[in-house]
Amino acid sequence: MNHHTHAVAPRTVQIGLIGFVMITSAALLSIRTFPTEALLGWQSVVFNIAAIVMFLLPAAFVAAELASGWPGEGGVYEWVKQAFGERWGFTAVWIQWFQMTIGFIGILAFIAAALAYIFDPGLAGSKFFVFIVIVVVWWGATFANLRGLKVYERLTIWFAAVGTYLPFVALVIGATIYLASGHHPQIPLTPPSWQSLMPNFGSANNLVLLVTFVFFYIGIEVTAAHVNNMKRPTRNYPIAILVVSVIMAIISISGALIIAWLVPAKSMSLNAGVMQAFATIVGPSAAWIVPTVGILIVIGAVGEVIAWVLGPVRGLSVTAHHGSLPPMMQKTNKQGMPVGLLIAQAILVTFWGLVFLFWPGNLNASFWALFALTTTVYIVMYFLMYAAVIKLRHSQPDTVRKFRIPGGKVGVWIVAGWGLIGMIFVFLIALLPPSQVAENATPFEIFMIAGTIIVTAVPLIVYQFRRPSWRPIKADPATPPVSSTATAQLPIAVPTESLEKIS
Numbered sequence: 001m002n003h004h005t006h007a008v009a010p011r012t013v014q015i016g017l018i019g020f021v022m023i024t025s026a027a028l029l030s031i032r033t034f035p036t037e038a039l040l041g042w043q044s045v046v047f048n049i050a051a052i053v054m055f056l057l058p059a060a061f062v063a064a065e066l067a068s069g070w071p072g073e074g075g076v077y078e079w080v081k082q083a084f085g086e087r088w089g090f091t092a093v094w095i096q097w098f099q100m101t102i103g104f105i106g107i108l109a110f111i112a113a114a115l116a117y118i119f120d121p122g123l124a125g126s127k128f129f130v131f132i133v134i135v136v137v138w139w140g141a142t143f144a145n146l147r148g149l150k151v152y153e154r155l156t157i158w159f160a161a162v163g164t165y166l167p168f169v170a171l172v173i174g175a176t177i178y179l180a181s182g183h184h185p186q187i188p189l190t191p192p193s194w195q196s197l198m199p200n201f202g203s204a205n206n207l208v209l210l211v212t213f214v215f216f217y218i219g220i221e222v223t224a225a226h227v228n229n230m231k232r233p234t235r236n237y238p239i240a241i242l243v244v245s246v247i248m249a250i251i252s253i254s255g256a257l258i259i260a261w262l263v264p265a266k267s268m269s270l271n272a273g274v275m276q277a278f279a280t281i282v283g284p285s286a287a288w289i290v291p292t293v294g295i296l297i298v299i300g301a302v303g304e305v306i307a308w309v310l311g312p313v314r315g316l317s318v319t320a321h322h323g324s325l326p327p328m329m330q331k332t333n334k335q336g337m338p339v340g341l342l343i344a345q346a347i348l349v350t351f352w353g354l355v356f357l358f359w360p361g362n363l364n365a366s367f368w369a370l371f372a373l374t375t376t377v378y379i380v381m382y383f384l385m386y387a388a389v390i391k392l393r394h395s396q397p398d399t400v401r402k403f404r405i406p407g408g409k410v411g412v413w414i415v416a417g418w419g420l421i422g423m424i425f426v427f428l429i430a431l432l433p434p435s436q437v438a439e440n441a442t443p444f445e446i447f448m449i450a451g452t453i454i455v456t457a458v459p460l461i462v463y464q465f466r467r468p469s470w471r472p473i474k475a476d477p478a479t480p481p482v483s484s485t486a487t488a489q490l491p492i493a494v495p496t497e498s499l500e501k502i503s
Helices: 002-011 017-028 031-038 043-069 076-084 086-119 121-125 127-146 149-180 204-217 222-229 233-262 273-282 289-320 339-358 363-395 408-430 435-464
Strands: none
Touching (some): 017 233, 031 149, 031 204, 043 204, 043 222, 043 233, 043 363, 043 408, 076 086, 076 289, 076 363, 086 121, 086 339, 086 363, 127 149, 127 289, 127 339, 149 289, 204 233, 204 363, 222 233, 233 273, 289 339, 363 435
16 A cells, blocks of 8 residues: 555645745635725725635634644545535535536636627627637636646646736736826725725625625635645645735735726726726826736636636545546546546536526626525535534544644634634625615525525435445545546635626
8 A cells, every 4th residue: 555655646746835825826816806896995995804804714714724634635525524424525525616617607707708898898798708708718728627737737827927916016016106106096095084994784785795705705725625735734734824815815905995096986897997997007108008908817817717627626536536426427537637527517617607698687687696606505615614623623632733723622613603603694695686686586585595405405415325336446545536636736716706797
């Protein structure tokens, strides 16, 4: 057995602390959320802080403890399995994967809208055009991933650097020069009063907006599926997660304020707000910069798609090789890619694209329905994750954890309990229909509740009816079941831009 382990170990690419922080932040961050946040002006600061306190902090602390104590293959699958058994571990990672197939429709639709803005703005309102882009981009990213991990890694890092970091740095520098040269900002550079910072959380619309801010930060735990690729993971992973959390908070808050300073709220486009900001900075004399920035943003979004296509499948492939999914879903190609799961995933994304296409009502209504269902489904996984950290503190207190939530068992109950309360609150708010579908409130709520129940029930049913023949004959539980995907994996973001077209 030891010889077998050493046979695959040299092929594993190790990632250092700084590298892991960089690729994790690149995958989780997106400048496309800035215009949505900027509409709120200085109130966006409080919305961001509320989302950080309600979600990001407890999720980051819980993920850090669980990954440093149980750094096995599959991330949340391993944690929940340790706490509640393989059935619930499979359910948790299945939900983590499945919600992405719904939620990524939002980013794919954004890519379509950005392309339309650059080349033909009239196409932005065409559902059919959006559907074509969804299919072409996702299947293209799937075939790119099937070519192997080297292609996957190169494309993801390159696209994220060019499409996320470059335009953000340019935005900061350009805004600084623009404002320092005497131009007046659209909102005050400093908050005029404490009252101007405080949203009215008694308003249903503001509560729904809070859900979108929480969703911008969702996904911090997904990188744990790749913890075995880190150097000194039990030490470096918790540090990386906490550093990335700080980076995300700073960039989200500062990016929203920059757009709010440069672009009038009344004329701001939720899809093209970043390009409007650059148009303000450069003026008519350098107008060519604006579509160039749009292309860079599209590149960043496509890079995120490429990363996501393979990411969540990794955790699911671990369960498949433990016998939770049929042999067809265990197949890999010559490059070691999980071809069965990747093709099934692409078919599923195409199905959600059809739901998007044929959903009654305008584009915004179908956009929001899929986004909200993604939120409620993913929250079920967080229920399991928070419950797992509490259970494991009691059932496996002596397991070495290089990072522990402070305060002993009481501290774990407070942090995870606060996370659970936050998720319950967000779940209930997500059931509120937005103004675009208010006239059809009851069908919307039925769709949400029934969809969440069905999506959660499917993995339980699959697991219940699994067959002994599904377990690979040569499965070795002591060895990572998918050695090919244990090489250079990049952390993947949960879509954090699912409300660009909702105001």
